[in-house]
Amino acid sequence: TYVVLENCIKCKYMDCVEVCPVDCFYEGENMLVIHPDECIDCGVCEPECPAEAILPDTDPASESVMDLNKKWADIWPNITRMGEKPADADEWNGVGNKLQDHFS
Numbered sequence: 777t778y779v780v781l782e783n784c785i786k787c788k789y790m791d792c793v794e795v796c797p798v799d800c801f802y803e804g805e806n807m808l809v810i811h812p813d814e815c816i817d818c819g820v821c822e823p824e825c826p827a828e829a830i831l832p833d834t835d836p837a838s839e840s841v842m843d844l845n846k847k848w849a850d851i852w853p854n855i856t857r858m859g860e861k862p863a864d865a866d867e868w869n870g871v872g873n874k875l876q877d878h879f880s
């Protein structure tokens with residue numbers, strides 16, 4: 777499966793949902809996650825994310841958020857169309873410790 781990383785938080789560009797062939801993105805207030813049981817590992821979403829916040833679970837950088845993607849994908853609603861990105865999305869791109877400080 778592919779995994780949405782911490783840098784998605786408060787960036788939430790949503791380009792990813794437009795390209796996913798199986799619509800396996802789920803939407804929280806500040807970020808999206810991928811449902812690991814639904815992702816078919818096609819990889820097309822990875823280069824689409826302006827925040828470089830998507831990686832395969834084979835990448836060590838995805839390890840810390842893998843469980844959270846599964847947990848939240850079971851709870852949050854499915855999203856299939858790109859909405860309006862946050863007005864300050866670009867300002868949050870690359871900010872550290874988002875998971876700890878700004879997740880909701």
Ligand code: SF4
Pocket residue numbers: 777778795796797798799800801810814815816817818819820821822
């Ligand atoms: Fe969707 Fe493919 Fe990305 Fe998985 S890797 S979330 S199937 S676009």
Ligand code: F3S
Pocket residue numbers: 780783784785787788789790791792793807808824825826827828829830
């Ligand atoms: Fe997040 Fe990137 Fe998608 S910022 S919403 S994973 S395009």
